[in-house]
Structures are given as structure tokens and as C-alpha cells.
Amino acid sequence: MHRRKKLAETFRSGPQWTIRALLAGVVAAGVAAVPAPAEAEPVGAPATAVSATVTLPTGDRVVVPASGQPSYLGSSPGGVVSYQGANGDRYVIPAIAQPYLGKQLDPSLFDVSALARDDAATRIPVTLTFAAGATPATPAGVTLTSVDGTSASGYLTPGRDFANLLRSRIGADVAAGRKPGTSGLFDGLAAMNLATGAPGPIVQPRYPMRTLQINGVDEAGAPGNFTVFVMNTDSMSKMAIQVPLVDGIARIAVPTGNYTASAGVGSYDEQGNNTAMRFVDLNDFAVDDTSAPSSITIDMRAANSAISVRTPRPATQDIVIAGYYRFDATGRDGMNIWVGATGQVPVYVNAQPAARTGRLHYLLTWGGTAADPGERYRYNVVFPSDNGVSADQAYTVRTDQLATVRQRLSADPGYAGKSISLLTVPTDPAISSRWGGGVGAADSGATVPGELTQYLGTADGGQWANMYNAPFMPLIGDVRTYAAGKEYAERWGHGPIAAGFGQYTGTNTCLACVAGSTVGLAIPSFHDSAGHTSADQAPMPGHLALYRDGTRLVDEDTYGVVITDNPARKSTYRAVFDVDLTGQGSYRQATKTTTDLTFSYSPNPAPGSTLPASGTCPGQTASTPCRILPVLTLNYQMASDDTNTSGLAVQTMGVKAGHLSYDGAGSKAPITSLTVSVSFDGGATWQPSTVYGSTGDYTARWSNPASARGTSPALRVTATDAIGGSITQTITDAYTIAG
Structure with a gap:
């Protein structure tokens, strides 16, 4: 009897942003159409490098590679915070969901690794818990399939209905002078969780513990309710945790040693729209071996450095991502978090020196499209730093830092005149082996067939990869190194299209x-x-x-x-x-x-x-x-x-x-x-x-x-x-x- 493996995990390793790990398994979705012979065992279908483009409950789309960084495509202008959980899964939290995170919305709903594994493309399976005495009802976008007392099961259809519910509730709170999320998402709803794809157990070694108090302050100076990411920088294996603050405070037990902490939050208007993203990083602090509790404060008012990029030709920002890649002192492990926004939503960060313990690699990725809609060009640039985060976040792109790429986009006649995304992802040499390179930006308005001129930055080594993201037929290319001052030409989607290797x-x-x-x-x-x-x-x-x-x-x-x-x-x-x-x-x-x-x-x-x-x-x-x-x-x-x-x-x-x-x-x-x-x-x-x-x-x-x-x-x-x-x-x- 021959033996065949299920491939859900077999091919999960991959390169750079895992652009070509075409056997990498994040989604297992094989359905046997013809029964295998008696001596054969069922086999799961492998998924591939960019294994899935998952849709979040808010309708935002995320390209999830088998390993490395997910690429956030968004659905409307707004911010996002992404992090890798202690369970190894990747989470992408849109700003309009943050006020309810850890309250009525469980983070599992935004676990893009689980959503990809379970192929939750059009229906996200959910479980709901209602307050005692409340009649189970359905929030917008949710369909109940069973009810048992105060518990219910069903599915969430990701998209506009649920996003509009979030915005309307946030807007009502802002208009009434309340903190966003104060009034709750839906009357009677206590919690909503992802029903499948539960992550594995989190193993945390045992050490002598000391109390760490975390204080949070929002941009208005009031107690802040947000999630703080804490990591031991001597060795990540000692502690890496996400801590939700309640009324601006949390107390946790941690081993003594050196730490980093960070948090990202959004600001909103009276329509519930995300108007800004702020990220505060406390690069180094120590928890001493004393009986007195240690205390830190994450103050969002410290995020006062606005990220901006000036390009040789006029360009309007459509994506900005500030990535924090924190290595511990062993150099083997670390935590990575990024905060970003699509459209022209501004992102603010705070100044920080270089890391004293371990290493902080700061990576700014920015994309902008031609200011004149009639012109077809865009910029994608990336700037790295191992010397901390500068207070001056205004970047000027020099012509001698750019490569010019003429992208020729072919299309099936059935898609002529329609729009596709050309996803552009950098490969940062400092993090490629650990986290897969960087985070991508998307051209959301590439009409096919047609041509697009890309100006790609080379300040970080000039390594980029592209993905032609057409429905049912996404195509990816190898990571290429582009030299400043050089011109390149690339053609996508030209046929005959067929299966096969390369x-x-x-x-x-x-x-x-x-x-x-x-x-x-x-x-x-x-x-x-x-x-x-x-x-x-x-x-x-x-x-x-x-x-x-x-x-x-x-x-x-x-x-x-x-x-x-x-x-x-x-x-x-x-x-x-x-x-x-x-x-x-x-x-x-x-x-x-x-x-x-x-x-x-x-x-x-x-x-x-x-x-x-x-x-x-x-x-x-x-x-x-x-x-x-x-x-x-x-x-x-x-x-x-x-x-x-x-x-x-x-x-x-x-x-x-x-x-x-x-x-x-x-x-x-x-x-x-x-x-x-x-x-x-x-x-x-x-x-x-x-x-x-x-x-x-x-x-x-x-x-x-x-x-x-x-x-x-x-x-x-x-x-x-x-x-x-x-x-x-x-x-x-x-x-x-x-x-």
C-alpha cells in the first residue's frame, strides 16, 4: 500500500513573501470526485504560495501567503493593525473593528491564517453569546442557523452590511461625546467568535514572575482601551503576549528582564470613518527583580510624527505601512507588528532610539498613484532603519533611487475594460528569512488591457515581486532585483494561458x-x-x-x-x-x-x-x-x-x-x-x-x-x-x- 500525505501543512515553508512556494499549504480543500482505489488513502488538496485572498468581516481583502506577511488590500480608505499572535497565526484588524475587539468581537474573527485554512471566503462561521435575558437576534450581516438559550451559531457574510453597522455605532458614540465602542455593537450581544479554525495551544514556559502594570492613554488624554503587545527581548520564548486594557489599565505577571511594548489605535469622525492611525512603541524597558511592581505607560499623544512621502512626480498616497520587526537578543525569535492605512488616512508614530537589547528593524512601505487620474503611473517605495524610529517621518524619494518598470497588462476578452489589482511586495533583506520580506501595496485601479508605469524604490536593496490579481486567475512572478536608474518591461496575462511548470x-x-x-x-x-x-x-x-x-x-x-x-x-x-x-x-x-x-x-x-x-x-x-x-x-x-x-x-x-x-x-x-x-x-x-x-x-x-x-x-x-x-x-x- 502506498502512502499519501494530506498537504494542509506539508508545503508551508516558503521564500521572501512566499511568492513562489506554490505547494505551500494554508488551505486544504480537495474534494474527491472519483473514489480512490482500495489501496489508496484520501489526500487533501495542497494550496499554494499566495494560498488565499481572504475577506475579513468588514469586507476588506487580505492576500495570505503560506508564510510571511499578509498583504492588505482594503475595501475603503481606513487603517489596520496586523500582528502575529503567540499561536503563530496572523491577525489583521481593521480600524473600524478595533473599538469592539476583545469585547463583543473576538480577535479570532480577524485571524486571517484561520480564515485561509477554513476557506471562509463568502461565509465566516461564527458562534454568538447573548446576555442573560436577551432575545438572540442577528447583527447586520449575520445569519443564525441554530439557537440554544443564550448561545447561537450561524455565519457572517463579510462586506458592507457589517462594516456599515460598525461605522454607524462608532459614529453614534463620537457624536454623543463617548469613546468609540462605548454603546456596544448590538443590544444583547455579549460576544461573537470564529466557530472553526481554533489555533493550537499557546505554550508559555514557567519562570519566577513579577507584576507589570500597563497604563494606556488615548489621543485625547483619557484612559485608553486598546490592546498592547508585550515581548521579552532577552528571549521571546519567555514572554510574548497581547494585553487588552480596561479603563486604561492592565496588570500582568511577567518574568524579569528586558521588554518592548507597543500599541496601535484609530481615530474616528461622527460618521464612524477612520480618520487617522496612531502607533506608539516603547522600545526598551526593564522589569526588575524587586517586590515593587513595574509600570509603563503607552500614551497615544506621543505618536506625533506624521508619515509623508514626496515623489518626483505628483502622487497621491493610497497605502502606507509602518512595520516594526523586533528581534530578541538571541537573534532567532521576535515579534512583528505593522500599522497602516489605505487611501489618504494619515499614520502617526513616535520617535524611538535604536534597541538596547536585541534589534528593532523599522520598515516604512509607501505607495501612491498618479495625482492625475488620466495618467497611468504609480510609486512603490520602502525605507528601512536599524537606528530606531526618527522623529522626522517626512521622506523624499530621489530619482536616483528609482527603477522604472513598464507593466503591460493583457486580459481575457471577457475581462476587457475591468479592473484588476497589481499587488507589489518588497523583499527586505533584514527580515526575509524570518518573516518573508515585507508588506505589499496594491494598485486598485489597473484597467485591463492596458499599461502601467511603476516607479520602484531601491533604497532597501531593490527586491520586489508582483502579483497580477485577476479573478480566478492570479499570477505571480519571481522576486526580482531592480537597479536604480534602469528601465524594465514586464508583460502579464498574455496567452495562450495553460497549466504547467516553469x-x-x-x-x-x-x-x-x-x-x-x-x-x-x-x-x-x-x-x-x-x-x-x-x-x-x-x-x-x-x-x-x-x-x-x-x-x-x-x-x-x-x-x-x-x-x-x-x-x-x-x-x-x-x-x-x-x-x-x-x-x-x-x-x-x-x-x-x-x-x-x-x-x-x-x-x-x-x-x-x-x-x-x-x-x-x-x-x-x-x-x-x-x-x-x-x-x-x-x-x-x-x-x-x-x-x-x-x-x-x-x-x-x-x-x-x-x-x-x-x-x-x-x-x-x-x-x-x-x-x-x-x-x-x-x-x-x-x-x-x-x-x-x-x-x-x-x-x-x-x-x-x-x-x-x-x-x-x-x-x-x-x-x-x-x-x-x-x-x-x-x-x-x-x-x-x-x-
């Missing part, structure tokens, strides 16, 4: 590797002409059948699997992967693809097949390194416009055939053949094209008949290599012939 650079989790007796295989659902690969999100419309020497191992709705008992003998694998976009959005092209892949396994490593040291794979240990399997890849360069439409009578398409590789490592087996066929009648008949070229680089030519104008032909491409590998890919509606 040639990758940088830190990665291997998509097709073997380590010892473990084989890990996951096939990205989409890639474009530039080699950008899909950031698959569960549930995806894919079905995988996998065979070894003719024996079926997998046959279910998934796009990846881990086999844990691969025999130490030569064998042949065959994978058939189907992707069906029918009914998904408005897509008219690449509606169905079938990828039929054959590759060999040998217990003797092929030269050059070892995965680079920066990569990872399932089953990897010190004695079982990762070896890249010789799976074939196809990349298409169709002569067509930015809607993948061609007006040519004689059609040409470049095809590059090769093998999966990472930083050049992978199979070097020669490509021995390539054929291309075209069907103008939905696959009933196929016409061979003329193919020129060799050694993996080919050009195919065929005629587009006048009778096919306005239709979308199908393509079938087959390639073979010298070691018995093959790939046949069929793409329905591969491109469109102009009408």
Missing part, C-alpha cells in the same frame, strides 16, 4: 521533487507567456490523475499530492491534470486545458538535479536532499494583441520546451521533438502546423481561415525529451481570431 529563481518550495522515498508533485493551474505562474487558491477547478508504472495512485479534484513510499527503483510516472474554467467568471479563452505529463524516476541522482540550498521540498532532511524531477515545461509566445486576439491570416506562435528548474538546476535532457496541431471545430478534427526550430526553441505556423473569424480555436502541443519524458497539452479556446 523556470524559477530565488527561494522556492519545489513543485516536483523527490527526497528519499517522498515524491511531491503539484501542477500550477495557469501560467502566461512571461512565465508567471498561478497563485492557486482553493477551491480550484482542477482534477489530477496520477499513475506509477500504470497503477493509479490519485484520481480526484486536486492539483497536487505527496507520495511517501516511493520505491527505490526506476519507475515511470504519468500525471493527467485537467483545469476547467467553464462558468468561472467571464473567461472566454483557455476555458479547458488538459496536461498529460510523463516523467521518469531513478534512485540514482541525475547530474544537476539537486535543488539549490535555498529551496525546500516534502520529505527533505539532512540525509535526504531534494532532487528535481525531470518534468517537461511548455511556454507559448502567441502573435496576438493584449486580449490574446489575432488578426493574422498566417498565425505564428513561439514555443519553448524545457524542464522544471530552480536557479538553473534541473534536467538538461535534450528535447527531441515538438508538434503543434490546431482545431477550428471544437476538437473534432486537428490540423498539423508547420514547426521550425530545435533544441527546445521552436516556431509554429498555420493559417487562420476566413471561416473561423470571431471564433476561438483549440491547440494541441506535444513535446518529448531524450530520457523518455513527454508532455501533451490541449487548450480549448486557446486564442481568438478577430471577427
